[in-house]
Amino acid sequence: MKDFNYYSPTQVVFGRQSEEKVAELVKKYGGTKVLVHYGGGSAKKSGLLDKMLRLLDEKGISHIELGGVVPNPLLSMVYKGIDLCRKEGVDFILAVGGGSVIDSSKAIAYGACYDGDVWDFWNGKSTPQAALPIGAVLTIPAAGSEMSDSCVITKDEGLLKRGVNSDLCRCRFAIMNPERTFTLPPYQTAAGATDIMMHTMERYFSRHQDMTLTDAIAEALLRTVMNCTLDVMHDPEDYRARAQIMWAGSLSHNNLTECGLEKDFATHRLEHELSALFGVTHGAGLAAIWPSWARYMLPRHTSRFVRFAVNVMGVENDFTSPEQTAEKGIQAFETFMHRIGMPITMKEIMGREVTDEEIEIMADKCSRAGSITIGSLEKLSKKEMIEIYRLAK
């Protein structure tokens, strides 16, 4: 078991009435001049954005808006936000949307408190020392950014997609109304659920196998997300199921499922290159890569995959052949992914096979030209990255 730190200070306000509290919360955390940051049209179309602005107005809280954040949020937008914050004297950022909007807000929050180029934090030239306070009104359960210390940004030039972790960017509050997710299309719902599951699984597959409470919580969470995703596929307005998925999204990435373990995140790193290069939806990319990562790992970590198969996927334990039980767990994962419309190979996303040249490009970027490894269950160098990408073709 690993010694651990657990720090998750975000105030969560969850439920049907939660949005009403936005102005009160902004005020509580010191906001007087707010940048309201959002994405495409859905926050606007649904009326959520207008509602947030009206509530801020009613409490006399001054605000400006910046929309247009895209999935895999871009550095160019971050620069725009930083300029705006400086020009307007913004002291609080309200993110209205999903993980991309929240991550874009976090990057702006860092940049507004930094004299140099904010990208310095992502290319390792500097580490954040301060950030504007952020609040989130979550509309897409997936990235878990509303409670995480993570911020993933893509540099337009060269499509470099990278993450920075710091407690400074943790949201002061997160407003979550499951009703707001009723209109998410099935594909996005499924991709979100996959991302949520992977945030837990990237921690569950750890070298440490003695933190049984964290394991049991992770298994409970994974089973709940799978059941509820099937429920939501059947009835998109199933409040109970939507609520479980939404809350699981936060708990999957606020480090609760990491206590005593060591996170791996190799699948995430491999996927980042896929989505940076091809604009693939992150959750779908994870579904396409994980089974291959798992089969690559299985022979040397069989007992962990057996536990996953039995406790999460409900596979019967064939004690005579652990390998077979473990393999059945991966197959059950694939079957589940297909049931919710997710791919299990890259070809199923792209409609064609990814070429060896493209794999070389992705592995080269992922390994920063062979200079770094990824993962912790096993450290993967460029050579192993290529092998896993090939298995996932």
Place this chain on the structure above:
Amino acid sequence: MKDFNYYSPTQVVFGRQSEEKVAELVKKYGGTKVLVHYGGGSAKKSGLLDKMLRLLDEKGISHIELGGVVPNPLLSMVYKGIDLCRKEGVDFILAVGGGSVIDSSKAIAYGACYDGDVWDFWNGKSTPQAALPIGAVLTIPAAGSEMSDSCVITKDEGLLKRGVNSDLCRCRFAIMNPERTFTLPPYQTAAGATDIMMHTMERYFSRHQDMTLTDAIAEALLRTVMNCTLDVMHDPEDYRARAQIMWAGSLSHNNLTECGLEKDFATHRLEHELSALFGVTHGAGLAAIWPSWARYMLPRHTSRFVRFAVNVMGVENDFTSPEQTAEKGIQAFETFMHRIGMPITMKEIMGREVTDEEIEIMADKCSRAGSITIGSLEKLSKKEMIEIYRLAK
């Protein structure tokens, strides 16, 4: 499902090396003049107290000490601490011990920032508006006070044991080294485990039955605590098992197991009178009362008790008779309690039957002379309190 707030800002530093960080953490959270508060001799005997003082000295952090906190911490000690804080200009309280020491620290933290009589907060005359920052070095996993917003104090005169809840008293940090719990005697270990389980069960038995993620987490936690308590009874130095119990103690009372539910806490309130009147160990008192509370509730909430029986206690579901399955769950709880040396009636603690007069006194105090009800699964008035106490004789 209930709309909910979740706020758990305490920084947890967990593991074998965690104590080394005490001075750094006190500094981080603004402590320059520290009241080190502790209980009886065990923190001293074990060398923990000296270690903490030495580490503070090494970082040049000024401190004074106040020991002697007793189980069911007393208001008289709180007054002493408040005086000391004022006289010495204390700006941070470091609690070294278990829940009693932490609760005593919280009450001192309130009182040091309040001009009136601190007991005002417990008798409803006033609500806390400020508190000194607190850090905890936990030695007994049980009360969960290290991450909770709860503070339970007993007024010496009249033995009034009451609780106050406020986010203001949440510990800034909690240091948890499971090794420190190796020397806990079996009875205290078992009573602590019972308290931990009850913090989750008092939320699990809720009118709301649709927050399936919280339910699944609660069940995972309860099963883990039961298994690990048996492991520790066999080997008190089982680090893995001690660690699970310790972490479960925090998660049981930091509101994670309350999300979407409504806490009941009737058993706690009934037990408070028992421990106030007879000095009974809190966890043992809970074990003695819960089965009777459960049997009193069972007929009108059978499905919830069936779920508990099957998912927590491992009872086989006899679909033809839910009542019987539910009853078997309560019996399995009783069997487990006996296995770890806990009582399941008041007589088993006291060595004699509690008299009807004593029951009348406890119910009268618990209902504040018949003026309040307790519980939320069902609201219990003095009449029902007497009925449950009688069942628990």
